[in-house]
Amino acid sequence: MAPKRTHDGDAPASKGEPEVKKRKGFSVGPANLPDGTYRRKTQKIKNDLIHKAKVKKAYAKIKAQELATAPKKSIYDIVEENDKEIAKHDEKPAEEATTLELHPDRIAMLNEPEPAPAPRPERRQRGDGKQRERRPKPSAFTREMEFAEKRRKEEEERQRQREAKQKEREALLRAKRPDQFGKRRLGRESNALLSRVQRMVGQN
Template structure:
């Protein structure tokens, strides 16, 4: 019988193992097709990388500042006196204060001009919005008024005819009803005078 092959583990024990190369990190499933979801995961990954770079740069700057503080003592080497750090105040630098004052002056001038020309001093009267169909509406109103006046005239004429027919009928005695006829004629004359036809 032939001897068995030695196991790979035993063969590898003698050699130092190679350090596996880092393949980075993945966000989301690796087998996404091109499309919105894949672009979204790629965007998230880029954002994470950018944030990590910013953190790394911030840590580097902070370490440099700490190192500079340690290297620069707060005392004077020639005289041996220590320098007291200046206390922080809430007062602005003179240049900055001048800029703030200038901007406040500009704002106050703007407010004064706006108040002078503001509409608050004179009340604003809002004009009614003109309808697109204003002419048609006016014509419609006139037409309705005309129809109504014609209707009233027709009713009045009908009423006069009916009253005149009744007044012209002779009484049982055969006499004419002149009093009734006169009232009908008088009402007709008043109506015609009001219309301006007389």
């Protein structure tokens, strides 16, 4: 078979050298986002990452230059400096020599008599020595409970009035019934009417 023809633009790759792949740029988020809030957000994140990477790279470059230009100390110089520091710390001036004698001010303070403790004020007892009664803690629903109690009392009053009216009606109906001879019972009617008037006057 004949070997395959290569395109005019492609260079023939040698067998010994591996092909160099182009590095692709990194992506943040899906590539097919429509233009809008999410796309702008991902682009902003990508730009921030690129900026931080550039700053980091520039800092590393400057730091490497500084370290290269800084004069390096030999190990002998470092050891000599450490020895000098240790010698400075070990030297003690004669004035700072520790003694077991107390300072004169301290001796004077120790010789002074101790002041008498101030008498504690007596706590006066409240009442007859009984514990103070605690006031009950106000409930969080005091107003609601008062309102409910008021409504309950009003409802009981209305119920009592309804029952009183019902009794009067029944008593009036019984009083209006004629006796065995067909005559009206005026005494009973007057008593029923009087109790009704008294209730109406008592309400007002």
